[in-house]
Amino acid sequence: xxxxxxxxxxxxxxxxxxxxxxxxxxxxxxxxxxxxxxxxxxxxxxxxxxxxxxxxxxxxxxxxxxxxxxxxxxxxxx
Numbered sequence: 001x002x003x004x005x006x007x008x009x010x011x012x013x014x015x016x017x018x019x020x021x022x023x024x025x026x027x028x029x030x031x032x033x034x035x036x037x038x039x040x041x042x043x044x045x046x047x048x049x050x051x052x053x054x055x056x057x058x059x060x061x062x063x064x065x066x067x068x069x070x071x072x073x074x075x076x077x078x
Contacts, residue, residue, distance in 0.1 A: 005045040010035040037067060 010033035017028035037043070044061065046054045055071065062069050 002048040003046070005047075007042050007045065008035050008037075012036060043069070 012034045013030045014032050014034060015028040016031045044058065046058065051073065058071050062071065
C-alpha cells in the first residue's frame with residue numbers, strides 16, 4: 001500500500017488590513033497561512049511504491065515549489 005506523507009503544517013498567520021484604513025483600527029483579518037521551511041527539512045515522504053514510479057512524481061512536484069529542493073533516497077525502494 002502506497003503512502004504519501006506531507007511533513008508541513010502551516011502555522012504562521014499573515015494578516016492584512018484593507019487599503020485606505022487609518023492607523024490604530026486593530027489588526028487586520030487573516031489572509032493566508034505560511035510555513036517557514038528551514039534548510040534540510042523533509043517536505044514529502046513516499047513509501048510502499050517502486051522507485052521508478054515515485055521519482056517522476058517527486059520530480060513533477062519539485063518543479064512547482066518556489067524553493068530549491070533535492071530528492072534523497074534514504075533506503076532502497078521496493
